[in-house]
Amino acid sequence: MFSSLIDVSENDSYGSTPSCTCTACRAWDGPNGHLSDRYAKFWLSVQREAEKVRPNARIITIAYDSYYQPPQETKLNDRIITGIVPGFYFPWSDDNRQEFRKQWQGWADTGARLYLRPNWLHFGHNFPFNFARKLGEDFRFAHQRGMIATDFDLVPAPWATQGLTYYVLGRIHRHPDWPIDRILAEYYDGFGLASEHVRAYFEHWERITGSMTSQHYARGHAAKGIGDNPEHKLYRWGDHFFTDSALASGKELLDAAKAAASGDRTAEQRVAFLEMGLRDVKLTLATQDSxxxxxxxxxxxxxxxxxxxxxxxxxxxxxxxxxxxxWLRSREPEWNR
Ligand SMILES: [Zn+2]
Known part of the structure; x- marks a missing residue:
């Protein structure tokens, strides 16, 4: 199916894609000033040109940056395959998620075929953010509306702190029709005697993660003077999310899991694995503080x-x-080891 695709994806850029402002190009833009209509018309033009040589020519591209919103006045077709890049990295707030769903639905309504191409996993460093459930739900939303593939950009996989989120991501690819709770239960069951305690541990981080609004997020990196790509510099402002008291509660819950696992060798090892992650978080914050x-x-x-x-x-x-x-080391350049 993906043979002989013409790739017209735009190069990556900082901030807004530098784009032509001549009258002819501006005339292609939609009424809202976003550039999606310009790009959509360009893709159709390339396709029409290619059809002179090969009827049924197919185009592949992405919807990103200043053209991530659905075009307002241009319809596409099912031989144009578009990677939808959600506009947010974090937080998984209601407003951000709603915006993503609008974006997905709008592009689906153009008649193009869609794949999901998020930057969601850029965010998190080694911290125990838990957006497993929300990611699973939004994945299902897209899957139920024509998603043909996924391409997750950057998958650093901090297994001991964010393993639950990655587990849900893997399993939902295999079973997109499963309720998220079924996948979560499957993960917790892996902790045997400690399964309910491990659930409490991850639900603690889910509450912490879920309490973050867009404003709270913006305040965090602004306070540290971090402008560009704050999601890549999280080691410098992780304490904004993970306070001493949040970490102490996490530690308590993990200690309880450890006690419950006693005698169940596999569960003991798996809880010890979670401890490795939490200790890494504490040491990371202590390093930045010092x-x-x-x-x-x-x-x-x-x-x-x-x-x-x-x-x-x-x-x-x-x-x-x-x-x-x-990968963590490469993301901590300021420490100048
Ligand atoms: Zn121009």
Missing amino acids: YQRYHAGAAPKIYVDTLARLDAHRGNIEPHNAAATG
């Missing part, structure tokens, strides 16, 4: 020691695949 103190004039020793502790821990958990430690 880095800031050092930067503000404190002697470097505490920062150097904390960073060394973090890296030693990462060395220990690397063989267990608890976190993508190389």
Whole structure:
């Protein structure tokens, strides 16, 4: 089916795609000023040109950046395959999710065939964000409205902290008709005697994650002066989401899971795996905290020691695949190891 596709995807860009503002190009734009109609008309023109050589010519492209919204006045056809890039990375707030669903439905209404091409997993670093249920629900929304494929950009897979979200993502690809609760139960069952305690642990992070509004998100990186791509610099502002008290509650729940797992060897090992992730989070936050103190004039020793502790821990958990430690390191350039 994907043989002989003409790829007219735009290159990536920072901010708004630099686009021509001449009268002819502006004339192709829709009334709302977004560039989607311009792109949609361009795709159709390429297709018409190709049809002179090959009837049934197929086009593949994406809906992104300044042209992510559905075109207002241009209809496409089922030989134009469009990757829908949702407008948000985080948070999974009602307004963001509603906007994504509108985007998906609008493009589906053009008659194009759609695949899902999110940047959702760019966000999270090694932190225990839990948006498993919401991701699963929105995946199903798209699946029920003509989704033919997916392409998840950047899958760093911090298994020990976000394993639940990745588990749901994998299983829902296989069983898009399953209720999300069934998939969640399957994951928790893997923890044997500790399954209900592990559920409580992840539901704690789900509550923390779910309490984040778009305003709360914006305040977090603004307070640290992080402009561009704040989702890639989360190690610098993770404490905005994961306060000492949130982490202490998480630790308590995990300790309870550990006690419940006692005697069930597999469950013990799996709970210990979750602990590797939570300890990585605590050390990451401690490193950034000591880095800031050092930067503000404190002697470097505490920062150097904390960073060394973090890296030693990462060395220990690397063989267990608890976190993508190389990727995390590459995302922490400010620490200048
Ligand atoms: Zn032009």
